[in-house]
Amino acid sequence: MATAGKVIKCKAAVAWEAGKPLSMEEVEVAPPQAMEVRVKILFTSLCHTDVYFWEAKGQTPVFPRIFGHEAGGIVESVGEGVTDVAPGDHVLPVFTGECKECAHCKSAESNMCDLLRINTDRGVMIGDGKSRFSINGKPIYHFVGTSTFSEYTVMHVGCVAKINPEAPLDKVCVLSCGISTGLGASINVAKPPKGSTVAIFGLGAVGLAAAEGARIAGASRIIGIDLNPNRFEEARKFGCTEFVNPKDHKKPVQEVLAEMTNGGVDRSVECTGNINAMIQAFECVHDGWGVAVLVGVPHKDAEFKTHPMNFLNERTLKGTFFGNFKPRTDLPNVVELYMKKELELEKFITHTVTFSEINHAFDLMAKGEGIRCIIRMEN
Secondary structure, eight states, rough: OTTTOEEEEEEEEEBSSSTTTEEEEEEEEOOOOOEEEEEEEEEEEEHHHOOOOOOOHOOOOOSSBBBOOOOEEEEEEOOOTTTTTTTTOOEEEOSSOOSSSHHHHHHHTTTOTTSSSOOOOOOOOOTOOOSSSEEETTEEOOOOOOOSSHHHHEGGGGGGEEEEESSSSHHGGGGGGGHHHHHIIIIIIOOOOTTTTEEEEEEEHHHHHHHHHHHHTTTTEEEOSSSGGGGHHHHHHHTOOEOGGGGOOOOOHHHHHHHHHTTSSHHHEEEEEOOOHHHHHTTTTTTTTTTEOOOOOTTOOOOOOOOOOHHTTOOOOOOEEEEEGHHHHHHHHHHHHHHHSSSSSSGGGGEEEEEEGHHHHHHHHHTOOOOOEEEEEEE
């Protein structure tokens, strides 16, 4: 493309300081260096993780910064040594990577790449420790190696999944973070047998994706647990058959679920990050064969406490990161699940705004309205 090797000037939504509305700015985006890719972002989406680090209440504040990590785009140019993707390829950026060389990438059991594992504190490229974004010569920092709230962004090639060019980017862009995390927690980690009973703790986007995964796997009862009863009707579209609001019961939730299911559920998936919900999700599974999967990220000081007999009675506790999907290897296959109509994505997308209206997406999330809001980069 004519822009290859040159600095591109484009619009980006810049967070100048924690918790303040994003500001539309003209930024300069440097060409990709070795093993890097410059991508034209067409659609991006707001995920709770963006909001969490934008608020910067419990983390290292890194500002000014360009947030965004759920997106779909087209490769504009590539740096030296890049052979896996070429200009014109359709791609999903991913907040965690796959170098294909480290012990984790070579293991069939792990997706936690040594080189490109998520790093929320780093605001620069790993190749040279510099940012590819600037305004008037001053650096604007990256976020989790993606920074998709910009018309153009630069990423390490290991954080870019090449997908079927026929797939609509305004739909499959939601697969680059939360939806894949919940889906994979069910189908890759919990692996509910056909006809089984599954409990889903937390019915936000990730929890609904976990319910969708349980539905695809053939679970016959999918019990949604949430403190917000307004979410229950929506959750039926994702396969939930029953609901429990812990506030409606005097007993602990794990006892309520055990009574509903003749001793406990076969599988549970915890998607809130609340430590009590994590313990409940483990203690509610059936002895002998029950498996609980933790997806939510807990408070840094949280401690998981349960009686060791719960393990000795043959309950299994597992954790997962990005649904155990390897980004470059597995995401193209998840896109194909959508293309074959086995996975429904439209029902996750409840709002659409233009790039200039990006702060409205933050407002919707703050109010807890909708599931995913798509941000169209071109008006």
